[in-house]
Amino acid sequence: MRLPTWLAQHLAALRALLVFTVLLGLAYPLALVAVGRLPGLDGRADGSLVTAGGETVGSSLIGQSFTDTDGNPVPRYFQSRPSAAGDGYDPTSTSASNLGPEDIVDTIATNLDDTTLSLLTQVCARSRAVGELNGVDGSRPYCTTDGVGAVLAVFRRDGLTGQATRVVSVNQTAPDTPFLTEYEGMPVELATPGEDYRAAGATIVPIRGDAPAEPAVPADAVTASGSGLDPHISPAYAELQVRRVARERGADPAAVRRLVEEHTTGRTLGFMGSPGVNVLALNLTLDREFPAR
Incomplete structure (x- = not known):
């Protein structure tokens, strides 16, 4: 008696499911477990x-x-x-962390516990701490001496061009001292928590400073x-x-x-x-x- 086509197809599919379940769901995993038990490999299989x-x-x-x-x-x-x-x-x-090289401005919230540090400030703080721990110079380009990103928000008379009308050190708040006293003839202010200077039309300007081009603290000491x-x-x-x-x-x-x-x-x-x-x-x-x- 010849089975209907639809039933034959379902039975073939069922056989294939059973065969591959045994091969890939049982035999293959057990074979890998057995290999992991071989002398010299057992430690690696258990997590080294x-x-x-x-x-x-x-x-x-x-x-x-x-x-x-x-x-x-x-x-x-x-x-x-x-x-x-x-x-x-x-x-x-x-x-x-999924933070990139353009992440240089801290998000300083009114509640300081909710502040999010930029990648630049994290790197600066780590470099300063590693330097202090090991007795070396922890300074890095684009970092302030107190371990935050040296970044300014510059407001200009004509938007992106023209004379500077206001300058803010965006990663420093009171009672810090601005890392620069003035920029393009304008006094540098401290940031106000909760204020978004980029959205307000400022140009974000990182300041390299006078740190050595090759910091004493290597990159892997300050990055994950x-x-x-x-x-x-x-x-x-x-x-x-x-x-x-x-x-x-x-x-x-x-x-x-x-x-x-x-x-x-x-x-x-x-x-x-x-x-x-x-x-x-x-x-x-x-x-x-x-x-x-």
């Missing part, structure tokens, strides 16, 4: 977890912060780069990675921290620098990415070699 003293202290693939309960850097440890993932290095909220979970820092950022870590641990800077070199990995396949230092692995080695005093 790192243990110390019999306790899991982190993952070699996911960064973490080395701060105290108040969020302040612990001086005896190398510090990771900033993270925009959740409250910082949250693997359930991996993300970037795309995932927010990068476990590495650049060799330059690690070098910046060597003397502070050595001082806090009573160690020879040369010995600490040797450990940094040992934990520095090269480019992937010799040409992709940049050299990096795994911060967790380095700090664990420091705890073994130079325990906290």
Whole structure:
């Protein structure tokens, strides 16, 4: 007895569904689990977890912060780069800040707790803090000495042209002191919370200042990675921290620098990415070699 065409088609579809369910829904996942159990791969499959003293202290693939309960850097440890993932290095909220180079004006609300800092001000504040922590010059181009973006809102007589009639330092409010006393002959005012100077017709003008073209604080010390979970820092950022870590641990800077070199990995396949230092692995080695005093 020959089945009706429509029924034969449905049965064929059902058979295909069952076959692919077994292959892709059962066999393939189980095969991958089995591969992940092979010696040498089992640790990676479990998340590349790192243990110390019999306790899991982190993952070699996911960064973490080395701060105290108040969020302040612990001086005896190398510090990771900033993270925009959740409250910082949250693997359930991996993300970037989605802020770009044109994000230079803070949104200063009347309620200061609702203020949103621009990417520029975040970078400036981080650079200043890293400089103070490590005893180096934390200044950067387009940053004020108090760690905000050096940006002016300039009102002109003819809109975009003509003589300046009013100048406001848009990222500074009372009781700050304007980073410039005057601009094009006009006194520089402090910003008023809640006021949108761009919408009011001002031209936004970033001011470079006299900071060095190559800041002492490297870029990865002040910017988050795309995932927010990068476990590495650049060799330059690690070098910046060597003397502070050595001082806090009573160690020879040369010995600490040797450990940094040992934990520095090269480019992937010799040409992709940049050299990096795994911060967790380095700090664990420091705890073994130079325990906290």
